[in-house]
Amino acid sequence: KSTYSVAELYEKKPIGEFVTLSGWVRTFRSNRFISLNDGSTVSNFQCVLDYEKFDDTLLKKINTGTCLTLKGKIAESPGKGQPIEMLVESVEILGESDPEKYPLQPKKHSLEFLREIAHLRPRTSTFGAVFRVRHHLAYAIHDFFNRNGFFYIHSPIITASDAEGAGELFNVSTLDKKNIPLTEGGEVDFSKDFFGKEANLTVSGQLEAELLAMGLGKVYTFGPTFRAENSNTTRHLAEFWMIEPEMAFYQLSDNMELAEEFLKYIISYALEKASEDLRFLDQRLADEEKSKPTDQRSMPLLEKLHFVLENPFARITYTDAIDILLNSSYHRKKKFQFPVEWGIDLQSEHERYLVEKHFKTPVIITDYPAAIKAFYMRLNEDEKTVRAMDILVPGIGEIVGGSQREERYDVLLQKIKQFGISEHSLWWYLDTRKFGTCPHSGFGLGFERLVQFVTGMSNIRDVIPFPRTPGNCEF
Numbered sequence: 014k015s016t017y018s019v020a021e022l023y024e025k026k027p028i029g030e031f032v033t034l035s036g037w038v039r040t041f042r043s044n045r046f047i048s049l050n051d052g053s054t055v056s057n058f059q060c061v062l063d064y065e066k067f068d069d070t071l072l073k074k075i076n077t078g079t080c081l082t083l084k085g086k087i088a089e090s091p092g093k094g095q096p097i098e099m100l101v102e103s104v105e106i107l108g109e110s111d112p113e114k115y116p117l118q119p120k121k122h123s124l125e126f127l128r129e130i131a132h133l134r135p136r137t138s139t140f141g142a143v144f145r146v147r148h149h150l151a152y153a154i155h156d157f158f159n160r161n162g163f164f165y166i167h168s169p170i171i172t173a174s175d176a177e178g179a180g181e182l183f184n185v186s187t188l189d190k191k192n193i194p195l196t197e198g199g200e201v202d203f204s205k206d207f208f209g210k211e212a213n214l215t216v217s218g219q220l221e222a223e224l225l226a227m228g229l230g231k232v233y234t235f236g237p238t239f240r241a242e243n244s245n246t247t248r249h250l251a252e253f254w255m256i257e258p259e260m261a262f263y264q265l266s267d268n269m270e271l272a273e274e275f276l277k278y279i280i281s282y283a284l285e286k287a288s289e290d291l292r293f294l295d296q297r298l299a300d301e302e303k304s305k306p307t308d309q310r311s312m313p314l315l316e317k318l319h320f321v322l323e324n325p326f327a328r329i330t331y332t333d334a335i336d337i338l339l340n341s342s343y344h345r346k347k348k349f350q351f352p353v354e355w356g357i358d359l360q361s362e363h364e365r366y367l368v369e370k371h372f373k374t375p376v377i378i379t380d381y382p383a384a385i386k387a388f389y390m391r392l393n394e395d396e397k398t399v400r401a402m403d404i405l406v407p408g409i410g411e412i413v414g415g416s417q418r419e420e421r422y423d424v425l426l427q428k429i430k431q432f433g434i435s436e437h438s439l440w441w442y443l444d445t446r447k448f449g450t451c452p453h454s455g456f457g458l459g460f461e462r463l464v465q466f467v468t469g470m471s472n473i474r475d476v477i478p479f480p481r482t483p484g485n486c487e488f
């Protein structure tokens with residue numbers, strides 16, 4: 014083998030070997046040193062060129078952004094920055110790049126600017142690192158479930174139900190806009206629709222995962238989900254990926270245990286497989302934090318990840334969480350924008366107080382008021398709260414939402430009616446409670462929020478290659 018990636022060259026260090034290497038030029042210094050990156054690792058590779066051996070027209074084509082294939086011998090590098098380098102013998106230009114026009118200059122660009130050139134940002138060190146970490150996390154997730162007897166199932170993207178009942182649906186219009194069939198009364202005739210009913214992009218694969226769990230035992234989904242929520246925040250996307258395990262015979266406590274073990278497994282996997290990228294991101298965050306006052310700086314990235322691995326998650330009920338908030342100096346000094354009282358939906362400022370100021374570790378909050386959670390959560394004996402669990406982490410807030418499910422037919426039916434959901438539309442879901450029902454539980458992990466947590470990126474738009482947010486569908 015003589016063709017290598019940069020990662021392979023650094024790993025194997027084939028000194029003395031004649032090799033082929035392709036990639037994009039990061040910098041070309043003194044007509045002599047090409048710093049090449051091919052995306053296989055965050056590190057660039059130094060390629061040294063004797064300019065007297067190459068003609069000027071070729072040298073002029075080597076610019077930041079140029080794509081090329083180099084052939085030459087690998088040698089120990091006398092320079093300080095790298096252990097090995099290539100002594101270039103031939104240069105083939107694959108794609109030129111006009112240095113006057115190329116948007117990525119060899120300097121630090123702001124993340125805001127890079128978002129506007131999302132088609133080119135994978136060529137930067139930061140985004141290369143983020144997307145490689147994203148890959149390792151996805152792989153770790155499948156690995157964890159596979160090792161633990163779970164089956165990967167595929168829930169539909171197009172569905173007729175609103176699993177969360179929040180009405181944040183992207184309607185899938187299957188009618189030809191120009192030829193919308195109308196009824197005699199002049200209304201749109203949905204009986205002529207493709208599915209014979211209204212359909213939307215899924216907000217969650219949970220309901221379908223429950224059906225599968227009640228046949229296969231332990232299952233999980235890992236797919237895109239869609240929410241038409243008009244919130245422009247650093248942690249909401251209109252299209253995000255969600256991991257939803259669902260387990261028959263699991264109580265809420267089993268669910269919590271699984272979620273904690275799961276999160277720790279994937280974080281430790283990333284620390285092992287993406288150590289170089291995480292070191293780079295740790296440094297990036299440290300540089301960014303320098304501009305903040307010391308008391309507002311967050312814990313260094315790697316320290317935070319190790320801390321999370323080494324400490325148990327805190328566990329409290331919603332009622333206790335409200336008590337903590339009510340007894341906090343923030344409440345007394347009226348620092349919360351949203352007033353605290355039992356029954357409120359915890360706002361991000363409350364979540365962040367609990368996790369960053371009070372516990373300083375990830376927190377699992379359980380037993381929320383029934384009225385603020387979805388219809389499918391199991392009602393507690395107090396008939397006021399449900400067996401819900403949210404996991405909050407520092408810097409992000411909610412990363413996981415889950416629950417034990419209501420497995421009792423009568424209670425579920427009553428809940429569906431109470432929430433104003435048409436029981437007819439969920440006949441298949443109710444059926445599982447009629448025939449061989451069983452206690453079961455599950456949760457949903459927002460993949461991008463996990464990637465944010467592990468990479469330290471503060472905006473969710475910077476952890477998915479092509480973010481979908483209100484008004485943003487360019488790339």
Ligand code: 4AD
Nearest residue numbers: 217219249250253257412413414415455456457459
């Ligand atoms: O809390 P959510 O809405 O729960 C569900 O969808 C359940 N069906 C999950 C289950 O029990 N199977 O969403 C789960 C997680 C959240 O904790 C959050 O991490 C993420 O999905 N999430 C979002 N991530 C990015 N953008 C959004 N708009 C998100 N909405 C939820």
Ligand code: MG
Nearest residue numbers: 403411413414
């Ligand atoms: Mg939630």
